[in-house]
Amino acid sequence: MELKWTLLLLGLFLESRESHTCGIGFKSENKSCVDTDECVMDPGVCGNHAQCFNTPGSYYCTCDEGFQSTPPNFTQTTGQCLDINECLVGTYECSADLECVNTIGSFNCSCPKGYKTSRLDAGCEDIDECKDNLDICGTNAQCRNKVGSYNCECHQGYSNYGNNQSKCIEMSCDQFKAESDVESTPETLKHLRALLRSSCESLRTANGSRKTGEQLLENVCTSSNELLSEGKIADGETLNQFLDVVENSMRLIGPQLKDPVTRMETHNTFAEVAVMRGQTPPSGRVTLRTDSALFSTSWETVVGKSYPGFVFAALVSYKDLNSSRDLLHKMSRERPDDEERSVTYQLNSKVVTAVVSNAETKQLSEPVMLVFTHEEERAESKGVAYSCVYWDEGAWSGRGCERAWSNSTHTACSCSHLSSFAVLMALYPVQDSFDLVLITRVGLALSLVCLFLCILTFKFCRSIQGTRTSIHLHLSISLFIADLVFLCGISSTHNQVACRIVAGLLHFFFLSAFCWMLLEGVQLYRMVVMVFHTTLKHLYMYLVGYGVPLVIVIISAIAFPAGYGTDRHCWLSLDRYFILSFFAPVCIVVILNGFVFVITVWKLARKFSSLSPDLSSLKQIRSFMVTAVAQLCILGGTWIFGFFLFQEKGTEVMLYLFIILNSLQGALIFIMHCLLSKPVRTEYYNLFVRMCPHKKKAEYSTSSSQKPLRSDGSTAESQI
Numbered sequence: 001m002e003l004k005w006t007l008l009l010l011g012l013f014l015e016s017r018e019s020h021t022c023g024i025g026f027k028s029e030n031k032s033c034v035d036t037d038e039c040v041m042d043p044g045v046c047g048n049h050a051q052c053f054n055t056p057g058s059y060y061c062t063c064d065e066g067f068q069s070t071p072p073n074f075t076q077t078t079g080q081c082l083d084i085n086e087c088l089v090g091t092y093e094c095s096a097d098l099e100c101v102n103t104i105g106s107f108n109c110s111c112p113k114g115y116k117t118s119r120l121d122a123g124c125e126d127i128d129e130c131k132d133n134l135d136i137c138g139t140n141a142q143c144r145n146k147v148g149s150y151n152c153e154c155h156q157g158y159s160n161y162g163n164n165q166s167k168c169i170e171m172s173c174d175q176f177k178a179e180s181d182v183e184s185t186p187e188t189l190k191h192l193r194a195l196l197r198s199s200c201e202s203l204r205t206a207n208g209s210r211k212t213g214e215q216l217l218e219n220v221c222t223s224s225n226e227l228l229s230e231g232k233i234a235d236g237e238t239l240n241q242f243l244d245v246v247e248n249s250m251r252l253i254g255p256q257l258k259d260p261v262t263r264m265e266t267h268n269t270f271a272e273v274a275v276m277r278g279q280t281p282p283s284g285r286v287t288l289r290t291d292s293a294l295f296s297t298s299w300e301t302v303v304g305k306s307y308p309g310f311v312f313a314a315l316v317s318y319k320d321l322n323s324s325r326d327l328l329h330k331m332s333r334e335r336p337d338d339e340e341r342s343v344t345y346q347l348n349s350k351v352v353t354a355v356v357s358n359a360e361t362k363q364l365s366e367p368v369m370l371v372f373t374h375e376e377e378r379a380e381s382k383g384v385a386y387s388c389v390y391w392d393e394g395a396w397s398g399r400g401c402e403r404a405w406s407n408s409t410h411t412a413c414s415c416s417h418l419s420s421f422a423v424l425m426a427l428y429p430v431q432d433s434f435d436l437v438l439i440t441r442v443g444l445a446l447s448l449v450c451l452f453l454c455i456l457t458f459k460f461c462r463s464i465q466g467t468r469t470s471i472h473l474h475l476s477i478s479l480f481i482a483d484l485v486f487l488c489g490i491s492s493t494h495n496q497v498a499c500r501i502v503a504g505l506l507h508f509f510f511l512s513a514f515c516w517m518l519l520e521g522v523q524l525y526r527m528v529v530m531v532f533h534t535t536l537k538h539l540y541m542y543l544v545g546y547g548v549p550l551v552i553v554i555i556s557a558i559a560f561p562a563g564y565g566t567d568r569h570c571w572l573s574l575d576r577y578f579i580l581s582f583f584a585p586v587c588i589v590v591i592l593n594g595f596v597f598v599i600t601v602w603k604l605a606r607k608f609s610s611l612s613p614d615l616s617s618l619k620q621i622r623s624f625m626v627t628a629v630a631q632l633c634i635l636g637g638t639w640i641f642g643f644f645l646f647q648e649k650g651t652e653v654m655l656y657l658f659i660i661l662n663s664l665q666g667a668l669i670f671i672m673h674c675l676l677s678k679p680v681r682t683e684y685y686n687l688f689v690r691m692c693p694h695k696k697k698a699e700y701s702t703s704s705s706q707k708p709l710r711s712d713g714s715t716a717e718s719q720i
Contacts, residue, residue: 021033023057024057024058025038025056025057025058026057035054035056035057036057037054037059038052038054038058038059039052039053039054039059040054045059045061046061046081047061047080047081048081049063049064049066049067049081049083049105050062050063050064050067050069050080050081051064061079061081063081064081064105065105066083066084066086066104066105066106067081067082067083067084067105068081068082068084069081069082083102083104083105084105085102085107086100086102086106086107087100087101087102087107088102094109098110098111098112098124099111099112111124112124112148113148114126114127114129114147114148114149114150115127115148126145126147126148128145129143129145129149129150130143130144130145130150131145136150136152137150137152137153137167137168138152138167138168138308140154140155140158140167140168140169140170141153141154141155141158141160141167141168142155149165150165151164151165152164152165152166152167152168154168155168156204156205157170157171157204158170158171158204159171159203159204160255160308160309160310161203161252161255161256161310162203162213162255162256163255163277163309163310165309166277166308166309166310167308167309168308169306169308171200171203171204173197173200173201173204175244175248176193176194176196176197176200176245176248177197184235184237184238185238185241186227186232186233186238188223188226188227188232189223189227189232189238189241189242189245191223192219192220192223192245192249193245195211195216195219196216196220196245196248196249196252198210199211199216199252200252203252212256212258213253213254213255213256213257213258213262214257214258214262216249216252216253216256217253217257217262217264217271217273218264220246220249220253220271221264221265221266221269221271222266224242224246224266224268224269224318225266225267225268225269227242228268228269228318228319228320228321229267229268229320233321236394236395237394239391239394240391240393240394243353243391243420246316246353247353247355247419247420250271250273250314250316250353250355251355251357253273253314254273254275254312254313254314254355254357255275255310255312255357257273257275257312259275260274260275260276261273261274261275262275265291267319267320268318268319268320268321269316269317269318269319270290270291270292270316270317270319271290271314271315271316271317272288272289272290272314272315273288273312273313273314273315274286274288274312274313274314275310275311275312276299276310276311276312277309277310278309279309281299281300281303281307281311282299282303282311283298283299283300284298284299285297285298285299286298286299286302286313288313288314288315289315290315290316290317290350290352291317291319291350292317292319292349292350292352292372292373293315293317293349293350293352293370293371293372293373294369294370294371295313295315295352295354295368295369295370296368296369296370296371297313297356297366297368297369298366299311300365300366301356301358301364301365301366301368302356302357302358303357303358304356304357304358304359304360305360310357311356311357311358312356312357313354313355313356313357314353314354314355314356315352315353315354315355316352316353316355317350317351317352318350318351318352318353319350321350321351343426343427344426344427344567345387345396345424345425345426345427346424346425346427347375347422347423347424347425348374348375348376348378348386348423348424348425349372349373349374349375349411349422349423350372350373350375350422351391351420351421351422352370352372352420352421352422353419353420353421354368354370354418354419354420354421355418356418361417361418362417363416363417364416364417364418367414367415367416368414368415368418369404369412369413369414370388370412370413370415370421371410371411371412371413372410372411372412372413372421372422372423373409373410374408374409374410374411374423376425377408377409378408378425379407379408380406383427384425384426384427385425385426386403386406386411386423386424386425386426387403387423387424387425387426388401388402388403388411388413388414388415388421388423389401389421389422389423389424390415390417390419390420390421390422391419391420391421391422392419396422396424400415400416400417401413401414401415401416401421402414402415411423427567436656436659439656439659439660439663440487440659440663441487442663443659443660443662443663443664444483444486444487444662444663445487446663446666446667447479447483447662447663447664447665447666447667448480448483448484448487448666449666450666450667450669450670451476451479451480451483451665451666451669451670452480453670453674454472454473454476454666454669454670454673454674455473455476455477455480457673457674457680457683458470458472458473458476458673459473461679461680461683463679463680463682463683464677464679464680466535467523467535467536468520468523468524470538470541471516471519471520471523471541471545472520472669472673474512474516474541474545474546475513475516475517475520475669476666476669478509478510478512478513478516478545479509479513479665479666479669480666481505481509482505482506482509482510482513483662483665483666485502485505485506485509486506486662489502489505489570490502490506490569490570490571491569491570492570493565493566493567493568493569493570496565498570499564499565499570500561500564500565500570502565502570503564503565503570503571503572504553504557504564506570506571507549507552507553507556507564507572507581507582508549508550508553509549510582510586511548511549511552511553511582511585511586512545512546512549514585514586514589514590515544515545515546515548515549515589516545517589517593518544518589518592518593519536519541519544519545521592521593521596521597521600522536522596523536524596524597524600525596525599525600525603548585549585552581552585555581556578556581560573560575560576560578562575563575563576563578563581
């Protein structure tokens with residue numbers, strides 16, 4: 001029984017193995033291996049343009065006529081059929097009159113452009129385009145047939161700009177006339193205009209040689225570069241002429257350029273021109289880019305109502321035209337409240353000129369888009385707004401241009417006409433809040449009262465007269481006048497002359513206050529170091545206290561008179577770093593005073609440690625040092641915050657700190673030099689008793705006459 005099952009299993013195993021011994025390309029059928037026909041099983045096994053041939057156990061592919069493969073006979077994994085370009089390999093040749101035109105899997109012999117097949121089938125014959133299409137050159141030209149082609153010969157006063165198979169359009173060269181030139185017109189601009197007029201006339205008459213479009217474009221860019229580099233565009237009339245010449249030159253040059261896109265760049269000019277030619281008008285969009293702007297529109301807008309066979313679009317960017325900022329910041333007063341609100345404008349992009357072949361650009365059928373890169377990265381805020389403008393005979397105008405979007409780096413403009421464009425940044429003055437105005441007026445009023453009391457005290461209090469008191473007197477006078485002018489005239493920007501006078505007075509008296517502080521430091525040093533002759537001559541003090549500031553103001557006014565007065569305050573301008581004419585001397589005074597005070601303290605410490613110090617005098621000098629250092633910190637610290645106040649990006653925190661410290665100057669000087677001085681308090685008490693005789697005069701120790709006299713003629717106690 002076991003043997004029977006063993007033989008049965010062995011038979012099944014042998015039968016199964018026998019059915020799986022067929023090789024690749026064969027299949028088992030009725031216990032035998034037969035060939036697999038791959039061509040039937042997969043008709044697309046050889047791909048396109050090929051025939052499949054079955055072989056025992058395999059297959060191969062052969063390409064159709066007009067196609068070839070490598071290797072010649074291939075399978076799906078070893079090759080494919082590719083078209084044979086019979087015109088290139090020279091397998092077939094056409095007759096002398098015909099051109100070989102390759103097709104997929106074959107070729108044709110046809111007549112070249114400008115020819116047609118002869119009726120007698122004897123080759124090719126010329127096509128007379130002038131007869132077949134009577135309007136091919138339009139009504140302003142004569143069509144001249146030639147073998148294989150034709151030319152349009154323009155009538156007098158018409159031109160196709162060298163595109164001999166395009167229609168001719170009327171051409172005028174009046175825009176290049178020199179009649180409007182005045183004496184102020186730069187010679188470079190006159191020469192460029194003459195060159196363009198000569199080229200224009202040669203196109204109108206079709207006589208004589210002329211420069212190519214590329215040569216003319218190079219001349220325009222070179223001349224523009226020279227005009228901008230040398231700063232010859234100094235007035236509105238010259239700028240109008242320059243921009244008109246550039247725009248008209250692009251209309252003359254654009255159709256003559258050969259390449260579809262032409263770019264040319266100099267140091268100060270970047271130009272890009274796109275040209276399209278053909279029997280039918282182009283469609284789609286055209287985009288031009290320079291280093292600072294993007295210009296985008298549709299070809300339909302560029303073409304306009306008529307299509308002569310060619311169109312162009314040009315974008316020109318001027319790199320250094322922004323240097324004439326005073327000229328270019330002028331904005332047409334289209335908003336009546338701009339002047340009342342003291343709105344100022346600042347150019348924040350390069351100026352660009354956009355030109356298209358469409359002659360009707362005053363009102364385009366579709367707005368064009370211009371995207372500008374900002375010169376200064378600054379986002380819009382309550383005090384900043386961007387405007388899309390174009391140059392309109394001496395001023396910027398926003399008519400026909402709208403801002404599409406804007407951020408801190410770019411502004412997009414949508415304009416319904418073409419011209420020279422830019423982005424203006426409108427600066428709206430930030431209105432001071434009521435509490436800030438109140439703090440300013442109350443604080444300065446308090447400071448003026450205290451300084452006035454200081455002046456009266458230092459002038460008429462006999463017990464404290466001396467060199468140091470004279471310095472304090474003139475320091476108080478300088479600060480009093482400066483604060484008074486500040487309070488009355490800091491915001492008088494509506495009158496330019498008065499504003500400059502206010503700025504000049506503030507410049508002088510604030511510098512004078514710091515110079516008198518320097519003299520106080522020198523006086524303290526002399527009191528510690530020198531035993532005799534410690535007084536300073538009044539003439540020398542006046543020369544330093546008033547003469548040095550006067551010289552600085554005179555030199556500053558001669559060097560840059562426009563630096564006095566800004567659009568927001570009657571103070572020193574930030575342009576050309578003019579503000580340094582104040583802050584540089586202030587820093588020098590603070591550094592010198594700090595150096596003098598360090599030496600004085602060192603000398604004072606040595607005297608305290610000596611064997612026989614004059615403790616009374618040294619303690620009084622130490623008191624002088626404390627008040628002098630505190631005074632320097634107050635005045636110097638005030639102008640640290642004042643530096644940030646007069647910047648365009650000054651914060652309100654700096655503004656409040658400056659106003660508060662400036663208001664406290666007079667009060668602190670009054671406290672330090674008057675209320676903390678015992679002789680001054682005695683004088684105030686005596687004055688009060690004389691004014692109120694019914695009050696009994698209390699016993700008050702005023703033994704100032706018993707104090708030792710110093711070499712400057714004043715008592716030591718009187719100097720506190």
